[in-house]
Amino acid sequence: xxxxxxxxxxxxxxxxxxxxxxxxxxxxxxxxxxxxxxxxxxxxxxxxxxxxxxxxxxxxxxxxxxxxxxxxxxxxxxxxxxxxxxxxxxxxxxxxxxxxxxxxxxxxxxxxxxxxxxxxxxxxxxxxxxxxxxxxxxxxxxxxxxxxxxxxxxxxxxxxxxxxxxxxxxxxxxxxxxxxxxxxxxxxxxxxxxxxxxxxxxxxxxxxxxxxxxxxxxxxxxxxxxxxxxxxxxxxxxxxxxxxxxxxxxxxxxxxxxxxxxxxxxxxxxxxxxxxxxxxxxxxxxxxxxxxxxxxxxxxxxxxxxxxxxxxxxxxxxxxxxxxxxxxxxxxxxxxxxxxxxxxxxxxxxxxxxxxxxxxxxxxxxxxxxxxxxxxxxxxxxxxxxxxxxxxxxxxxxxxxxxxxxxxxxxxxxxxxxxxxxxxxxxxxxxxxxxxxxxxxxxxxxxxxxxxxxxxxxxx
Numbered sequence: 001x002x003x004x005x006x007x008x009x010x011x012x013x014x015x016x017x018x019x020x021x022x023x024x025x026x027x028x029x030x031x032x033x034x035x036x037x038x039x040x041x042x043x044x045x046x047x048x049x050x051x052x053x054x055x056x057x058x059x060x061x062x063x064x065x066x067x068x069x070x071x072x073x074x075x076x077x078x079x080x081x082x083x084x085x086x087x088x089x090x091x092x093x094x095x096x097x098x099x100x101x102x103x104x105x106x107x108x109x110x111x112x113x114x115x116x117x118x119x120x121x122x123x124x125x126x127x128x129x130x131x132x133x134x135x136x137x138x139x140x141x142x143x144x145x146x147x148x149x150x151x152x153x154x155x156x157x158x159x160x161x162x163x164x165x166x167x168x169x170x171x172x173x174x175x176x177x178x179x180x181x182x183x184x185x186x187x188x189x190x191x192x193x194x195x196x197x198x199x200x201x202x203x204x205x206x207x208x209x210x211x212x213x214x215x216x217x218x219x220x221x222x223x224x225x226x227x228x229x230x231x232x233x234x235x236x237x238x239x240x241x242x243x244x245x246x247x248x249x250x251x252x253x254x255x256x257x258x259x260x261x262x263x264x265x266x267x268x269x270x271x272x273x274x275x276x277x278x279x280x281x282x283x284x285x286x287x288x289x290x291x292x293x294x295x296x297x298x299x300x301x302x303x304x305x306x307x308x309x310x311x312x313x314x315x316x317x318x319x320x321x322x323x324x325x326x327x328x329x330x331x332x333x334x335x336x337x338x339x340x341x342x343x344x345x346x347x348x349x350x351x352x353x354x355x356x357x358x359x360x361x362x363x364x365x366x367x368x369x370x371x372x373x374x375x376x377x378x379x380x381x382x383x384x385x386x387x388x389x390x391x392x393x394x395x396x397x398x399x400x401x402x403x404x405x406x407x408x409x410x411x412x413x414x415x416x417x418x419x420x421x422x423x424x425x426x427x428x429x430x431x432x433x434x435x436x437x438x439x440x441x442x443x444x445x446x447x448x449x450x451x452x453x454x455x456x457x458x459x460x
Contacts, residue, residue, distance in 0.1 A: 001026075001041070008079050011039055011091065020137065020154060027094065030074075036094040037074060043085045052078070052088060059090045061133045062155040068381070069124035071095065071144070071151045095151055101140035104201065111219060112255045114202035117143065119252040120150035121198065122245035123380070125191055128155060129241050134187030138194035140201070149388050189235035195244060196230025203227065223251050249380040250415060253408050256387075366419050371457050375422065378455040379411040385445075385452055394445040399436055406432060423458045 389395030
């Protein structure tokens with residue numbers, strides 16, 4: 001196939017982007033909808049009806065996935081190839097950025113970047129496995145880095161073809177003693193192993209690095225150990241993708257890169273927006289690849305450990321009525337020059353107006369397992385959307401840091417099994433988002449954060 005070829009009288013091929021195995025990926029133009037797309041092509045013998053059916057099933061499964069870290073599939077079809085072959089293709093969104101393979105070729109990334117990328121890959125892999133399918137060809141070249149986060153490529157044709165090439169494996173041992181078991185599906189177990197190789201390579205530069213190795217020096221031991229578990233020789237000893245995703249999400253929150261507070265510098269004190277501009281330029285780091293990886297950003301506010309169930313670093317919403325409540329101060333014991341008649345009397349001359357005492361919040365309680373899993377998943381996605389918004393300049397660094405503090409603290413408490421008043425805490429997040437100042441969050445990003453927040457179960 002040459003540039004300019006028109007596929008099914010609709011997709012005009014531009015340039016070839018890569019060749020993952022027997023498949024080819026082309027940049028193309030959808031002339032019907034006037035948009036850029038990526039087209040993956042596989043030449044399949046017409047006699048291989050089983051493989052063609054499998055490719056169609058894989059394409060339909062990929063198109064059914066709606067996940068922020070999975071590339072969107074638009075179309076699938078078969079075109080006329082030569083006399084003996086059919087040209088099977090899928091059409092997906094066209095992405096700007098670079099592959100993780102290209103990023104790694106430029107040097108080992110910092111730990112926070114590595115964990116952020118792998119956490120998003122694991123989250124996407126969890127969604128893929130939840131559909132009952134496997135990726136089949138997970139590697140650095142199939143992970144694409146964009147300004148909006150990670151996109152997992154290759155789900156569909158290339159993965160199904162790679163999986164079909166491995167079909168000639170050993171037959172299962174039907175004579176083994178003991179009752180039948182339900183291990184992780186072979187294709188899914190292979191995906192988890194590939195995730196372990198990817199994690200180790202991103203963290204250490206060596207896909208096979210393990211705890212205690214020289215390459216793992218300075219890398220969190222629990223993440224190196226997780227990579228080793230994912231690479232276990234026995235597929236049944238590997239964790240499920242969902243378990244790996246949860247561990248990596250918590251690791252990403254723990255190792256997040258701090259957001260520089262430009263407002264502290266003397267030159268920035270006169271203008272918050274000038275400081276934010278410098279912060280944004282620092283996040284972009286002068287290049288698209290670094291901007292794509294600068295997605296996990298540490299909160300700015302400090303959480304006070306003595307507050308067990310209300311981690312408020314900085315108040316994000318004003319009190320009702322716009323008034324600021326000021327607690328009474330205790331006068332110093334030093335002598336005063338004021339006349340004695342100015343001293344407060346035992347009986348006040350005017351009634352003291354007191355604020356109504358709010359009702360006591362419900363007692364914290366352990367979140368049920370089902371609610372906890374749903375809450376953790378929703379909070380992880382919400383935190384990532386905040387980080388992406390800050391990196392893209394759609395969320396102000398000050399508000400985003402404070403809001404991320406609340407989200408991350410609740411995430412860690414729920415995932416750690418602590419007793420939490422989940423309903424009031426979710427209401428607190430809603431109030432914080434609703435009480436943002438004009439210009440803190442772009443309208444589209446605010447709508448997305450609101451939708452994600454609605455997915456967090458209110459629970460008890």
